[in-house]
Amino acid sequence: MARESPPPDVPGTASELAADRDAAREAVLDWYAEVHRDLPWRRTDDPYAILVSEVMLQQTQVARVVPRFEAWIDRWPTAADLAAADRRDVLGAWVGLGYNSRAVRLQDACAVVARDGWPEDARGLRALPGVGPYTAAAVASFAFGERIAAVDTNVVRISERLGLGGPDELLPADDRVPTWNQAAMELGAVVCRARSADCPRCPAARWCRSAGRVVVPPRAPSGSRTRFEDTDRYVRGRIVASLAGDEPWPDGIGPERLERALDGLVRDGLVTRTAAGPVLRGSGDDG
Numbered sequence: 001m002a003r004e005s006p007p008p009d010v011p012g013t014a015s016e017l018a019a020d021r022d023a024a025r026e027a028v029l030d031w032y033a034e035v036h037r038d039l040p041w042r043r044t045d046d047p048y049a050i051l052v053s054e055v056m057l058q059q060t061q062v063a064r065v066v067p068r069f070e071a072w073i074d075r076w077p078t079a080a081d082l083a084a085a086d087r088r089d090v091l092g093a094w095v096g097l098g099y100n101s102r103a104v105r106l107q108d109a110c111a112v113v114a115r116d117g118w119p120e121d122a123r124g125l126r127a128l129p130g131v132g133p134y135t136a137a138a139v140a141s142f143a144f145g146e147r148i149a150a151v152d153t154n155v156v157r158i159s160e161r162l163g164l165g166g167p168d169e170l171l172p173a174d175d176r177v178p179t180w181n182q183a184a185m186e187l188g189a190v191v192c193r194a195r196s197a198d199c200p201r202c203p204a205a206r207w208c209r210s211a212g213r214v215v216v217p218p219r220a221p222s223g224s225r226t227r228f229e230d231t232d233r234y235v236r237g238r239i240v241a242s243l244a245g246d247e248p249w250p251d252g253i254g255p256e257r258l259e260r261a262l263d264g265l266v267r268d269g270l271v272t273r274t275a276a277g278p279v280l281r282g283s284g285d286d287g
């Protein structure tokens, strides 16, 4: 869609900027209402379910998270249920969702919540184990309706490209802040992506300072990227999956790599070495 006003390098007056920002926000909210993906964590305001989804989404694609999230909530429906679970079960259920330490911190956060109740706002949520500024803002916004921008990389990118103000300035003045946070993330995830901007399909194109002008750097040659299977993270994942009873002990991995990965898991408090061999912490077998 062609831009109408103002031209890209002419900032315009403050009131023009504010008018463009309002118009772009409304267009994005309308677009979101029409096309957004129906995801299970968008149908709830339960802070526990939202926290689980946010932690799972930190490293895993949405389509893969959906069934894992639903199974997780079926198994541990509340923070208290997760807090009381055996850590071995928790780590076993986390296999394939990224760093195991995230599952540990999620369970630790739920233990605090089970003991003290939910913090009232993003500031309080940040004090929970493993909860950073983005996750705290997302939970505070989606569960408690707090007026706060949930700023992930998608939101940073679209606010920079739009050129209409920072994430805080883009927030609506009314009670649609949680919806705006979802809409901004959705726009960054499916239209204004890191490596491509689909400006002709973008609801904000008419007001965007970068429409049709986004240049993304070329990807590094594939030969220079390390295969996931060659990383220590992969080996750590295989060890945890095996100790959780989900897989046989990793095969075809050199003893030095295995030892290095085991040392890392012990250092992170996920695994204990016993006379009978390594076990997951909290599995009841670690003495």
Ligand code: SF4
Pocket (backbone or CB within 6 Å): 158, 161, 162, 191, 192, 193, 197, 198, 199, 202, 203, 204, 205, 206, 208, 209, 210, 211, 212, 214
């Ligand atoms: S997709 Fe294009 S028009 Fe839309 S926000 Fe990104 S750069 Fe602007």
